[in-house]
Structures are given as structure tokens and as C-alpha cells.
Amino acid sequence: MSFAQSLLENVLRVAEEKGAKKVKRVVVEIGTLLMLNPEQLTFCYEVVSKGTIAENSELNIVEIKPKIRCSVCGKEFDAPFAICDCGGVVTVEGGKDAVIRKIEMEV
């Protein structure tokens, strides 16, 4: 719910800056390591945006996967893992942010 609230606040701030009367569509990138359920985020966004100019706006969620790779042999993994079979340390890059990329509005 706190992500949905923050999402709405940011969307409304931009909409106000642009003098928008209605928000139509929002594109947000969500890192998969945040483990946010897209359906839940969509539902929470619908709830918090009720009664605002973002009510009924479409929310497009783009999932961003982290790069999980052994620092020694370069083997890639789907999920975080500490040590590779080769003994190398596995590094995890990205997948932990939530970023609004596009807001469509009517002015």
C-alpha cells in the first residue's frame, strides 16, 4: 500500500505541475526483487486514486529483472544466490527500485 500511495503522490505532483485535468495512463518499472505483486499494486493504486484526477487511470507495470551473475565464471542465475558452484561470489545488480517512467494526461 505504501508503494501505491507513493506512486499516486508522485503522479499527482507531476499532473499538477503540467496543469493536467485528468491522468489517463501511468507506466511504472518495478524491480522484481522488491517482490511486489503487480495485481496487488494495481488494486491498491485503484483504491488510493479514487476521488483524485488519477481515478480510473490505466497502470502499466513493467517488471525489471536484476542481473545475477557469478563474478568469477560469469554464470547467470534467475534468483539471488551467494556462492556459485565454482566458488565465486555471485553479484546482484538492480531489481530493487520502483520508477515511474511515463504519465499520460489530459490538459
Next chain:
Amino acid sequence: MHKIEADVQLSLLEENRKYAGENREFLREHGVVAFNLMGATGSGKTMLIEKTADLVSDKLKIGAILGDVAGDDDFKRVTKHGVKAKMVNTGKECHLDAHFIHHAVEEFADVDVLFMENVGNLVCPVDFDLGEDYRVVVVSVTEGDDVIRKHPEIFRLADAILINKISLADAVGCDVDIMLRDARRLNAKAPVIKMDLKNDIGVENWLEWFFDAVERAKKYKSV
């Protein structure tokens, strides 16, 4: 009316990062070493503060910000152990965030160590940096031996993992070795310490890591 598109790059976590940075700077200026204490309700977070305070109070002044949905039970507990404490009730929010504790942190300029006891769960607190130096996760055997792999992120990002209530493992059918293995698979650097806080088992291993962690952090703080 016409349509416009705004291409933006607005992180939903930016606000929290900003306040976490301010909290971290305040704590650095005052030489306070901060531990974000996370774990499920009943895992032993508050008892860890109590036991630590009892054992280090001759050397270090301990403070604690206690996050709970409601009530002041933890506040009453830790203050009996000489801890300077502040209760923060989060209501519906399931985690502490850097903004929420911003003013509370400023009340702890006079302590050596500040425990930030998070709201009891293994999910929500993980994405909210509070400005701490270390993340400590307390998990108990009564949560089941599959609990670590069910919550990979909080254990992956921990600086220390404490497995508590090990004396109860057989009674609740928990294989502690599975917990140790899962913790190691996710996190190669954090010490994994087996404990039974109530019976003072493993406390010396915790204190060894704790004192070392305080010393290391103090080196880059001004006091």
C-alpha cells in the same frame, strides 16, 4: 482538452533514500552506531536489546526506537534494562521508514548504540533503509525451517543473521541445519549465529560480532 505525455524518472523510494541519508549523517556526526533490527513478531528482537543492554551497559549507552503497530509493551520492557527508548506506533504500516523515524532519531545524539527495532515481519521492512550501519535479522526455529528461503531478500541483505530459540528445535520439528544452509546459500558474508536468548546460549558469539561491528562503524564516525 488534449493529451500530453510526460517522460519522467521518478523513483518511489527516492523520498525514503533522502531521509535515510539525513538520518545516517546525523548519526555519523554524533558517533552513534545504528542497528536496524528486523524479524517476525515473537522472534526475539526485543529480548536481544534487553540482553545486550544488560551485558554492555558498563561500556556503552544503548538507545532504542521501537516500532510496533500499537501499544508500548516493548518500551516498558527495554527501559527496565536501562535503555533510553522511544516508542513509535506505525498503525497500518507494516514497516518503519526513514521519514517516520526522522525526528525520533534526533533524540538519540547522546547514545553510543541505537537499535531501530522494526515492525515484526520479514517482508516489508527490507526495502526501507533507515540510515542504519547494520541490518540484523532475528529468526526463530518456531517459524519453521523453511522460513529463510521463503523470505530471501531480507536474509540476502542482512549483515548478521541470528537463529533464536534453538533449544525448541526438536519440540517443533525444526531442522536448524536447513536454516543454516539456506542462510548460507543466500548470504555468504553475514555471520549466522545460533542462539537461545532466554537461556543465554550463543550470546557470547553475538556480543563478539556486535562489539566488532560497533568498533568498525565508530572508525568512520567523528566521535
